[in-house]
Amino acid sequence: MSVNYIPRRFTVVRDKELCINCGCCVRQCSNECHCFADDRKTVISHSADCVACHRCVDLCPTGALRIEKYVCDYRENANWTPQYQQEICRQAQTGGVLLSGMGTPKDYPVYWDKILLNASQVTNPSIDPLREPMEIRTILGRKPEKLTVEKKGKSTVEMPPQVILETPIMFSAMSFGSISLNAQKSLAMAAKELGTLFNIGEGGLHPDLQPFTDRSIVQVASGRFGVHSDYLNNSKIVEIKIGQGAKPGIGGHLPGEKVSVEVSNARMIPEGSDAISPAPHHDIYSIEDLRQLIWAIKQATNNKKPVCVKIAAVHNVAAIVSGCARAGADIVAIDGFRGGTGAAPTRIRDNVGIPIELALASADQRLRDEGTRSQISLVAAGSFRCSADIVKAIALGADACYCASAPLIAMGCHMCATCNTGKCNWGIATQRPELTKRLNPDIMYKRVVNLITAWNHEIKEIMGGMGINSVDSLRGNRLMLRGIGLSEKELEILGIKHAGE
């Protein structure tokens, strides 16, 4: 046996007093951490491949299981941390590029946690959302530069296509391939019930999602998988995917193992073939070219669909957003570097891009300075963990927010960050039938609906506390925000004052 240079991450602890050897955990763990001993009666565990997804823990009928971090100290070294040493060993073993799932786990500043919200006292009294009207309906799409009306007051301006959402929260792009069809279906059903949209990602549309196309955002990414004229025309919004927060500047690569019959049908590629999304769109090398693709899509859809351009938050984000707006994008979605992913090279995920808070604030400011902010919609993405994050994003300038990880957690995801392995025990980031069948859309969609309904209530409550009764009055209202423990520069970029000012 070859020496394994890397200690395991977790230890599976079984309380022998409680365990009734029912074998449930044996069936549940796709990493094969549990098995029957030679007597075929006693259940034992191997911890080596445990990823701490808690599937066995949550399903054990007697609560006998616990996952512990495996502590094995190295000699202390602030520079050569265990993580770097282990990653080197992995690469020495395989010669491969490190690949990770989900958003970066690194300890970068989360500005949402350094921003505090306002509430009314005495003047401009607060509003009780339970008993007074409170508007969180959000409308996305390009707005005319100015309105002209005829004598009777009717508008004479032709309105570009608009999309009405009953909440400022949408579900961000997750392709069929990166997540299971059942997971996509749950999001589609939830979007329909909530009056919002789900984004089908770049993997094409599975026929089972056809009934939900009027709640869908479809992507045109560099691989152009499953993109055809009906695909564009049946959607609510067409999104050109330029970049993704978790992996700015690089393409995607769905390995052949994950291209099942069903995935192949949606992507319209042969079963088992690699689905490669090139890093750039090869028809876009400039803002002028982006304009060309935007208008090609508009022409192919008879100007009936708003076109969104999704970019990753990178250093020059404000200028890029401004360029996208001028190129004709009706909506620009900015994806911050903490955003999740089915698979991304670890080094890219953990080192490239900037936080959504700073990107959003600077892009919003840039558009205001140029006098175009009111004409286009801005969507923020890249890790919203709770309703307060959403409120802060809207006050920083977002029209709506894209959420993905939160609804996945509602469906069972435990952030084990091994989506790239395709063995998700919760039936989300996997295509294995025995795993995907664990996720029942009829049950899971309800959990997602519950989550967003709860967030909607909380958003209304927070707005009410500020004395604001419409999300339109919150948008870009940075006076409702104060920084805590932030430097002058950070406050300047965020465009907010410090607490106490």
Place this chain on the structure above:
Amino acid sequence: MNIVAGVRSYSEVNEEIKTEFLSKNKVTVTDVNGQRYLGCALDVGKTLEIHGTAGNDLAFCLNGGKIMLHGHGQDAVGNTMGGGEIIIHGHTGDALGYGMRDGQIYVRDNVCCRGGIHMKEFRSMKPVLVIGSNAGSFLGEYMAGGTIILLGLGLKRGEKIFGTHCASGMHGGKIFVRGSFPRENLSPNIKAVSITAEDEKELKEYVGKYCHCFEVDFESVMNKSFVKLIPVTSRPYADLYTAN
């Protein structure tokens, strides 16, 4: 009635074309001067005849319709095309047939960079690209399926049939090349093999069609031998990653 494009904006011209197609199956537009997106998403059973130089994204998302261009094409002809036919009596620019999934494109002369990039096939859908003269760099980049046929007709001394980095990242489909080719321009993952009887049948069908469209003598084209370029592996990046 012909639509005269002149120097009018593409949106105006396209609008007129679309309106004409509501009641007709064939529309002709003349004096085209680089207007973009002509024939985009054109449906099955419709034919658009174009005289002049068609602008970028000609036949974007073509949906089974037929385009006949009497003149040159610019960039991204047949972009993300889902089916149909494009016949070009001239040459075209970059990224011809980008992401093309089905249908056929015939170009009488040459094409620039990245022709047939990321072409892919699916079940009965099989894209075919026939190029009369030669192609620029990165021909068939990321190609995942379908057929490219490069005839090398009328090449001048010193002109190569394809440019550098040919078929870089190709992992499916095939490229047929007539006559000699610059081996040094092939990407490392590509091998040249001799054609089979089945290939010959396929070649004859599409070359025959090319010759018919552009009135070229079929026998003299088929007289020269063809080779087939295919990827060494369909999973060029299978060992690229390691789970972390």
